[in-house]
Amino acid sequence: MLFGSWGVMEVSRRFVTLVLLCAGVIAAFGYGRLDAAAACGGAAIAAYLLPPRPKPPEGAFHHDRLPSVWMPDLLGFLLATTFLAMPFIVSALEEWPGVPWGLMLFMWPPGLVALAIFWFSARYQCFWVLPERSSITIGTLRGKTVLTYSEIVRVTTETRRPPGWLSPLLILFGGWRGLGIALLHGTRPNHSLVLERKDGEPVRLPLDAFPDAAKVVKALERAGVPTIREPANSGRRNEQRKPERSGDDAELA
Structure with missing residues (x-):
């Protein structure tokens, strides 16, 4: 089994938050829809903070949350959102015909590499x-x-x-x-x-x-x-x- 119930929760938390952040950035910088961007941003914060997190039992040892969870998540969201959303922003501003496959092939690889950061932060959160x-x-x-x-x-x-x-x-x-x-x-x-x-x-x-x-x-x-x-x-x-x-x-x- 790859993930337990808490593992699924932590991976889903970061995936949903990332999708909402990308949607908000595209709405704001690609289409000028600040209202939609604010709604997506608020939903992203709620999706990240509100779901319960795994709580170690009393007396258990765990990692320091700031360097092992909070900072990696922040870095992962900044990097992944920038590179995954950028092709859609450019295509919206430049009236790109069709799907911007060329931009995706160039900009998505570093964004996908940044997703590996979430693996480590979710791992430390559950450990x-x-x-x-x-x-x-x-x-x-x-x-x-x-x-x-x-x-x-x-x-x-x-x-x-x-x-x-x-x-x-x-x-x-x-x-x-x-x-x-x-x-x-x-x-x-x-x-x-x-x-x-x-x-x-x-x-x-x-x-x-x-x-x-x-x-x-x-x-x-x-x-x-x-x-x-x-x-x-x-x-x-x-x-x-x-x-x-x-x-x-x-x-x-």
Whole structure:
């Protein structure tokens, strides 16, 4: 399953808001309909703010919302709206015959690339971690996953870098200013905490803008899960730690 119920809600929130923003921008700058633009803008704000958002359970750790959700969403709406709506604005002002396919082919690719920003913001909105006495529960776009500490082989860190072809592509479409700089800022390496399981695929916990990551690691160590503090590609020797269970495990309950 690609999305759980909250994942569908978060993806739909951003899709509907983007469509309404594009309609408002086209109405304002393409046809001079400020009344329609204001109506679309108000509907877009309502579509983004009013639907309920996933709420982590009490005691769960989650990402800082400002850098991981609010700012990426703002950047995504600015970039995607500009490039997706521009062909329709130009065709309205210049009385373009038919559908402006040429403008779409040129301007929609960077707009579609900007849509990837929404994937990350929706992912962080749905993400939370709740360490408990005998297990750790993880909330994601797909729903909840419960892992017992006994099925976790070890915990490592991982750094994933963007593909090498992405930066030249963004510069080609966005230039060195504006879109180029904005999107290149979003291609920084992603850092994750990897929970390797005995059976099944590893579970990755994104670490960027996650102020309570150290608390999660400490909870895993207290539960007796082997942890590797240094990333594998850091150039330094990895040290595996397997602390003994202590009497203050009750703090995890």
